[in-house]
Amino acid sequence: MTKLTVIGAGAWGTALAITARKAGSDVVLWTRHSAHSDLLNTENVNSSYLPDIPLAAGITATSDIRHAAQADILLLVTPAQHARETLYRLKPELEAETILVMCSKGIEQESGRLMSEIMEEIAPSNPHAILSGPNFAAEIARGLPAAATLACRHQELGESLVKAIGLPTFRPYLTDDVIGAQIGGAVKNVLAIACGLVAGGRLGENARAALITRGMAEILRLGEKLGARAETLMGLSGFGDLILCCTSQTSRNFSLGAALGQGDILEEILQERTAVTEGVYTASAICRLAEKFGIEMPICAAVDEILNGGTAVSSAIEDLLARPFRDEKLAGF
Template sequence: MGKIAVLGAGAWGTALAITAARAGNEVTIWAREPEVVSAINDKRENSLFLPDVEVPSSIAAVGDYAELEKPDFLLMVAPAQFVRSVAADLSTTLRESVPVVLCSKGIEQSTGKLMSDVMAEVMPKNPLAVLSGPSFAIEAARGLPTAVTIASKYQKLAQSLAQAIGQPTFRPYLSRDVVGAEIGGAVKNVFAIACGVVAGKKLGENARAALITRSLAEMVRFGESRGADPETMVGLSGLGDLILTCSSPLSRNMSLGMALGEGKDIAEIMDNRKTVAEGYHTSEILHRVAAEDKIDMPIARAVYDLLHGDKDVDEVIAELLSRPISKEEMF
C-alpha cells in the first residue's frame, strides 16, 4: 500500500482517486469546495462532480494543502488555467522529492506554455510525469477497462507509478515523450468542439470521420513544432484521446460544440456550465501560437473563430468546405 495525493476533486480527480484506491493505495484528495470535502468524508460520494459513484473508505478528502500527508506521488488534476497558482501555493508545503504527475490537459492561456513548462518554473525540483489518454471519468471510476499513457524522462518513476495504480481495468503504457503526451491531451479538446458542431448541425458520420482524421494531421503538425514524437501523436494520448473525445457527448468539449451546432450562443453555454471545457480556453492560445509559428491548422482556426471571433457556424463551415484541394499529408 502506497500513499497517493490527488489535487483536484472534479470528475477526473475523483475518478483517479477511486482508481488509485482500488489498486490498494491510501488516498488523500484535496477539494476546493467544502461541500465536496464533507460529501466525500461523510457520505462517500461526490455528488457535485461525479454522482452515482461510491467513494471508497480508503479515500480521505481535505481542504488544506498541508493535510496532503507526505505522499509517494501527487496527482495534479487542477484545471489547466489554475495549475500555476495551485502549484505555487503547493510548493510551500510539498517536499521537493515528491513526484508530481500532471493529469491536467491544456495550454496556459496567458503564456502559451504546456503544463510541464509551468511546473518546471514553479516546482523545478519535483520529478515530473504526465498521465494522459482516452479516459472518461465515469467509466474509469466504475472500473471499466481504460488504458492511459504515463510519460516521464524518469522511467523508473513512470514504472513505479504504473505499478502503484495499474490494474487489469486500468492499464498504463510508458513513454519518455512528455511533450507529445501533453500536446495530444491539450489540443484534442479543441477538435472535439469542432466534432460537436458537426453532430449538432447533423452533418453526418462521413463529416465526423473526415474531421477527426484532419484534426489528427493538425495535432501532428503542432506536436512536431514543439519537438514531440509523431508516434506519440498516433498513440493513446494522441489519436486515442482524440477519437474518444470526438465521439461522445460525455465529452464536455464535444457537448459544447453540439450546443453551438444547435444554434445556442457561446456566452449562454458557458454561463450554464459548472464544469470546465478546456478546449474553450485552449482554442485561443492554440490559434495565436499557430499563427505566430505559421503552422497550418484550419480546423483549430475555425473553432477559434466560433468561440472568440465574430463568425457564425454556417460561415465557418462554408469556409472549411471551400478550402483549395491539396495533397493529403499526415507527417
C-alpha cells in the same frame, strides 16, 4: 504503502482517487472548499460529479492544502488554466522528492505553455510526469477497462507510478515523450468541439470523419514543431483520445460544440456547467502557437474564431469548405 493525494475533486480527480485506492495507495482527495470535503467524508460519494459511484473505502477528503501536500505522489487534476495557481499554492508545502503528475489536458491560455513547462518553472526540483489518454471519468470510476499514456523522462519513476495507480482495468503505458503526451490531449479538446459542431449542425458522419482525420494532421503538424514523436501522437494520448472525444456526447467539448451547432449561445452553455470545458480556453493558445511556428491549423482556427472571434458557425464552416483543393500530405482541410 504509497501516500498519494489527488489535487482536484471533480469527476476525473475522483475517478483517479478511486483507482489509486484500488491499486493499494493511501489516498487523500483535496477539494478547494471545506463544505465539499465534509460532504465527501460523510456521504462517501461525490454527489456533484459522480453521484452514482461510491468512493472506495479508505479515501479521505480534505480542503487543507498543507495536509494534502504531505504525500509521495500528487496527481494534479485541477483545470489546466488553474494549474499555475495550484502549483504556486502547493510549492511552499512540497518536499523535494514529491512526485507531481499532471492529469489535466490543455495549454495555458495566457502564455501558450504546456503543463510540463509550468511544472518545470514553478517546481523545478520535483520529479514530474504526465498522465493522459482516452479516459471518461465515470467509466474509470466504475472499473471499466481503459488505458492511458504515462509520460516521464526516467523509467524507474514511471514504474513506481504504474504501481501506485495501475490496475488490470486501468493500464498505464509508459513513454519518455513528455511533450508528445500533452499535445494530443490539448488539441483534441478543440477538435472535439469542431466535431460537436458537425453533429449539432447535422452535417453528417462523412464530415465528422473528415474532421477527425484532418484534425489528426493538425496534431501531428504542431507536435513535430514542438518536438513530439509521431508514434506518441498516434497512440493513446493522441489518436486514442481524439477518437473518444470526437464521437461521444460524454465529452464536455463535443457536447459544447453540439449545443453551439444547434444554435445555443456560448455564454449560456458555460453558465449551466459545473465542470470546465478545456477546449474553449485552449483554442486561442493553440492558434497563437500555430502562428508562431508558421503552420496551418485551419480547423482549430475555425473553432477559435467561433469561440473567441464572434464568427458565426455557418460562416466558419463555409470558410473551411472554400479552402483550395490540395495534395493530402499538405492539406489543412
